[in-house]
Amino acid sequence: MAETTHDATSGEDTPQGYGYCSWHHRFAGDVRLIDIVEQGTGPGHVHYACAPCRTAYGLVPYADRP
Template identity: 55%
Template sequence: MTGGASHEKASTTVPSAFGWCAWHKGHAEDLRLIQIHEQGSGAGGNLFACGPCRQAHHLVPLADRP
């Protein structure tokens, strides 16, 4: 069965997500967390970027930073 091999490959890659890209301001797939806005006296939040925006703006996801 080839389904098992596909499952193994998926577990070794970073999961992708669908949502809002803060850089091109639109919906996209393959989002990764780039920046966390800490909550002080105002609202907190997170900024995500899609693959093309990460390449165009040289963005490094938080999970990939040393």
């Protein structure tokens, strides 16, 4: 039987992407969705944060919340 090399804690299954970080106002790699702001009378907003901003501001990605 083949042995797996996948480490469950490596974060490989975590969605990642390149996009605009709403906290430092620049494009960055590894941005994650942080917040969705829905507005009934107009367009809503979404906020993404890169890894350094998530660490610096203690942000929890939307997908990781209970």
